[in-house]
Amino acid sequence: DGGITQSPKYLFRKEGQNVTLSCEQNLNHDAMYWYRQDPGQGLRLIYYSQIVNDFQKGDIAEGYSVSREKKESFPLTVTSAQKNPTAFYLCASSKATGVGYGYTFGSGTRLTVV
Amino acid sequence: DQQVKQNSPSLSVQEGRISILNCDYTNSMFDYFLWYKKYPAEGPTFLISISSIKDKNEDGRFTVFLNKSAKHLSLHIVPSQPGDSAVYFCAASAGASGTYKYIFGTGTRLKVLA
Numbered sequence: 159d160g161g162i163t164q165s166p167k168y169l170f171r172k173e174g175q176n177v178t179l180s181c182e183q184n185l186n187h188d189a190m191y192w193y194r195q196d197p198g199q200g201l202r203l204i205y206y207s208q209i210v211n212d213f214q215k216g217d218i219a220e221g222y223s224v225s226r227e228k229k230e231s232f233p234l235t236v237t238s239a240q241k242n243p244t245a246f247y248l249c250a251s252s253k254a255t256g257v258g259y260g261y262t263f264g265s266g267t268r269l270t271v272v
Numbered sequence: 273d274q275q276v277k278q279n280s281p282s283l284s285v286q287e288g289r290i291s292i293l294n295c296d297y298t299n300s301m302f303d304y305f306l307w308y309k310k311y312p313a314e315g316p317t318f319l320i321s322i323s324s325i326k327d328k329n330e331d332g333r334f335t336v337f338l339n340k341s342a343k344h345l346s347l348h349i350v351p352s353q354p355g356d357s358a359v360y361f362c363a364a365s366a367g368a369s370g371t372y373k374y375i376f377g378t379g380t381r382l383k384v385l386a
Contacts, residue, residue: 164315193376200276200361200376201316216373248315260306261374263315 160185164249164264170272171236171243179234179267181249188254190232191261194218195246204247207232236269244271275299276364278377286385291349293380295362298343302364306374307336307347310359319360320347352384 162183171177181190189208193201203216207226221240226232232251236243246268250261277296285291295305303324308316322329322336322345329336335348349356359381363374 162315167313191373198281198378200274200278200378201363202376203373206373250315260318260321261316263308263317265315266313268313 162249162251162262162264164247164267166267167265169267169269171269172272174238176235176237177269179236179247179249179269181232181234181264183230183232183251183262183264185251185253185262186229187251187262188229189252190226191250191252192216192222192224192232192234193248193250195248195266201248204234243269245269274378275302276362276375276377278360278362278380280380281378282381282383284383284385285352287354288351291347291352291356291382291384293347293349293360293362293382295345295347295377296343297345297364299364299366299375300343301366302375304365305336305338305345306363306365307334308361308363308376309356310361310379316361349382352382354384354386357382357384 165180191206192204202218205224207213223235248266249264252261306321307319309319310316320331320334320336322338327338338345359379361376361379363376365374
């Protein structure tokens with residue numbers, strides 16, 4: 159079964175600590191995305207990648223970093239520079255980057271700062 | 273500036289009746305729209321899409337209507353079932369301009385009462 163896997167499901171971070179959220183897909187999708195969901199807000203785009211070794215900042219990239227060394231993997235690092243990291247993080251992928259290609263989402267990672 | 277707005281944060285409907293979820297957008301360049309359904313602690317799943325060349329798209333119990341002049345789309349669920357209780361997000365993309373990223377609304381929580 160093809161799909162997109164995020165791990166861990168729950169993650170706790172101490173103040174000042176960097177953490178990395180994993181996102182892996184076996185759908186052979188070219189594009190991958192990271193979104194953040196906060197209560198009462200829509201999904202906000204953090205970073206996206208159209209092809210391997212290339213990625214662009216989304217609307218709220220400050221305090222985050224990504225890499226795209228393999229087509230199937232797009233990890234997100236939440237750095238200590240992110241002032242309000244507690245949120246639900248969603249990874250998504252799409253077959254291509256044109257109109258008409260909807261996203262497949264992972265099941266999310268809930269990050270909490272303790 | 274919220275380009276995609278879902279002004280009703282919640283909606284309650286009796287089982288068997290019609291659910292109507294609304295979405296407004298401000299960017300006239302948007303030409304492709306999606307609806308996603310999300311259960312708690314899970315990633316969104318794709319429901320239905322519509323291109324700006326159409327004003328209606330139907331898939332089983334789900335119908336999406338697009339009014340380009342009013343910059344408004346709506347999702348109709350008939351008949352509503354308890355399993356439809358979830359948060360529904362609309363999303364829009366301006367593919368013709370080369371921007372393929374989707375902008376999401378804030379979501380509407382639908383509760384279908386048995």
